[in-house]
Amino acid sequence: MATLYHHPLCPHSRFVRLILAEHAIETTLIEERAAERRREFLALDPAGRTPVLVDDDGTVVSGAMVIAEYLEETADPELNRLRLLPQTPRERAETRRLTEWFNLKFYEEVTNWLVTEKVYKRFLAPEIGGGAPDMDLLRVARANIRPHMRYIGYLTGARNWLAGETLSLADFAAAAHLSCADYLGDVPWDEYETVKHWYQRIKSRPAFRPLLSDRAVGTTPAACYADLDF
The missing domain is CATH 3.40.30.10 (Glutaredoxin)
Structure with missing residues (x-):
């Protein structure tokens, strides 16, 4: 295994x-x-x-x-499992572009700050960056998430899934980052109904269930985190 x-x-x-x-x-x-x-x-x-x-x-x-x-x-x-990297070079390029968008850009602007400040720093010694969360960085991350939400809304308004007509790595990259922010209660779902509907589709997949049962030491998930009809 x-x-x-x-x-x-x-x-x-x-x-x-x-x-x-x-x-x-x-x-x-x-x-x-x-x-x-x-x-x-x-x-x-x-x-x-x-x-x-x-x-x-x-x-x-x-x-x-x-x-x-x-x-x-x-x-x-x-x-005969679902392939998450599409068949054509053009579709694969778009999938890779969006996967990189979330794993690099979204991470650097949003999830890195949220998770580091709210979770990781609790368990680190002061000499290696531990301590209380920096509220200025948290405010920046919460502001930064909104342009990304608008972009996801734009993509899901024009396509069946983020990179095209089929579920792909891009959807799971976006969902993984949003799930961390959602766990911490920092996703403004009420402002982005289209994104919420897309996320509900991902969240309802069997693959997502183990994440919904996750609990990080010292933190409690937001009330709607495991709710499929949030």
Whole structure:
């Protein structure tokens, strides 16, 4: 069985977990606090970032998009599972563009600040960045989420799914990041009805259920976090 080193509120880990669940790949989860820079974890990935996948044969794959494409390439075609990377070069390019948008841009502008300030800093020593949350950074993240919500609304208003007519890696990347912000109560759902309807479709998939049962130590999810009809 494959092993995934992750953190419950790491959006990149959640992205990979959604793909694993969508492909029905059983995985052992090991929670990793990457900021602690544990020697055994650094031996797997010198960059020291979650997620890291160790496959059945010992292959180590690190980085959210690298793992995602590895899973797409190694999925057994005989099982006829839904492919999350489309067939044509143009569709794949759009899927990769949007996946990068959420895993890089959205992360840098929103989820990194929310999760770091509200969750990670609680468990870090002061000398490595621990302490009380920076409220200015939280205000910036909450302001930054709105342009992204408008963009998702634009995409879902013009397409069946974010990158086109079929569900893709882009949808799971966006949903993974939004799920972290939603856990922390920082998504203004009432202002973006189209985005809410798209997210309900993703949230209702069986692959999403393990995320809805997640609980990070020291934090309580928002009241609507696990509600499919929020």
